[in-house]
Amino acid sequence: xxEIEDFTDDRLKAWCIHCGAAIAxxxxxRDHVPTKSLLTRTLRERGAAxxxxxxxxxxxxxxxxxxxxxxxxxxxxxxxxxxxxxAVIAGSLYPDPAKHPEAxxxxxxxxxxxxxxxSGPDGQLLSFENSKPLALFPDTDKIRRVIxxxxxxxxxxxxxxxxxxxxxxxxxxxxxHLSRExxxxxxxxxxxxxxxVWPEVGSRMxxxxxxxxxxxxxxxxxxxxxxxYSIDWSGAVTVKTVMWEYLATETRWER
Numbered sequence: 001x002x003e004i005e006d007f008t009d010d011r012l013k014a015w016c017i018h019c020g021a022a023i024a025x026x027x028x029x030r031d032h033v034p035t036k037s038l039l040t041r042t043l044r045e046r047g048a049a050x051x052x053x054x055x056x057x058x059x060x061x062x063x064x065x066x067x068x069x070x071x072x073x074x075x076x077x078x079x080x081x082x083x084x085x086x087a088v089i090a091g092s093l094y095p096d097p098a099k100h101p102e103a104x105x106x107x108x109x110x111x112x113x114x115x116x117x118x119s120g121p122d123g124q125l126l127s128f129e130n131s132k133p134l135a136l137f138p139d140t141d142k143i144r145r146v147i148x149x150x151x152x153x154x155x156x157x158x159x160x161x162x163x164x165x166x167x168x169x170x171x172x173x174x175x176x177h178l179s180r181e182x183x184x185x186x187x188x189x190x191x192x193x194x195x196x197v198w199p200e201v202g203s204r205m206x207x208x209x210x211x212x213x214x215x216x217x218x219x220x221x222x223x224x225x226x227x228x229y230s231i232d233w234s235g236a237v238t239v240k241t242v243m244w245e246y247l248a249t250e251t252r253w254e255r
Contacts, residue, residue, distance in 0.1 A: 001222060003050075003060035016067040017152050017162045023065065030063040031071045033153030034227045035078045035146060038085075038243060041102075043223050062222065064153045074149050077142040082106060083113040084138045085244055093118060144170050151239035151251035154229050158220075163237060169252040175245065186240065186248055187219075 015022055036044055039061070049055035086103035087093050093114050097104035107114055117136055148170055152163050178186060221228040229241040237253045 001060050001062065001220070002058055013065070013162075015162060015164065016070055017064065017156050017164065018066055018070040018149065020164050021067050023067070027068045028065050029068050029071055031066045031153060033062050033064055033157055034150045034222060034229070034241070034243075035074075035081075036061065037078060037082050039223050039226050043226075062154070062157045064156050066153075074146065077145045079110060080113055080139065080142045081146045083110050084117070084136060084143070085246065087114075087117065087136060089244060089246065143172065147172055147241070147249045148251055150229075150241060151249070154231060154239050154241075155233075155237055155253075158231050159233050159237075161233070161237065163253050165253065167251045168236070168254045169250065171251075172247055172249040175242065175248045178248065186250070 013023070016026070016028070032047075036047075039047075043059075043061070046055050046059040047061035050057075050059040050061075083106060086095070086100075086106050090100040090103040090107075093107060095103045095107065117138060148167055151167070155161050155163050175183065219228050219230045225245055227241065227243055229239060232238040232240075236255055239251045241249045243249070
């Protein structure tokens with residue numbers, strides 16, 4: 001991704017988008033949206049190099065300023081989601097390091113998460129080592145918190161709109177569980193080329209539109225195969241994401 005400078009009204013940047021605390025009164029730092037651990041190590045390293053002025057202009061990773069307390073509070077849930085994704089993609093809570101080295105390392109380093117997933121209602125399935133596909137029943141509240149955190153950050157980053165209220169809708173489902181019609185509807189987000197509502201003046205999305213580089217509801221790819229998102233701000237603000245081309249999410253704030 002290329003970095004686009006944000007020129008939105010500074011008054012919209014006065015609060016932490018998660019807790020509403022005044023940024024001027026608290027310790028704050030930059031939070032990556034999406035959660036950085038969802039991206040490959042190679043891209044994370046390139047993004048870090050860009051941050052210190054040593055990387056390529058296309059290595060920018062989206063970031064927003066939030067309070068440190070909120071930022072750190074999401075870490076356990078982000079780590080939990082990472083473990084779930086690795087287990088599902090590898091098809092095991094104990095993946096073969098030769099076939100799935102990243103998954104094996106992550107899951108081996110998070111035995112507490114593995115134990116919690118193994119103790120779920122599917123635990124008895126794990127006694128059959130070759131049973132396919134792997135069935136997991138993760139804590140949906142943990143996953144939902146990460147989805148909302150990233151969706152709120154995407155909206156703030158792209159259209160300069162702080163969404164301090166709880167979303168009206170949060171949904172997530174594996175892409176493979178969608179019917180063809182549902183998948184088409186999910187992928188074809190937005191209202192088409194005709195723009196009925198403009199994003200915040202000075203926002204990154206406004207600049208992209210003026211440069212004819214963006215369409216309402218179009219997908220923005222952070223890393224191919226790992227993470228992409230779209231934002232539709234006509235009427236409600238709807239943020240859709242796809243993680244690892246596996247998990248489809250939709251978060252909506254009604255206006």
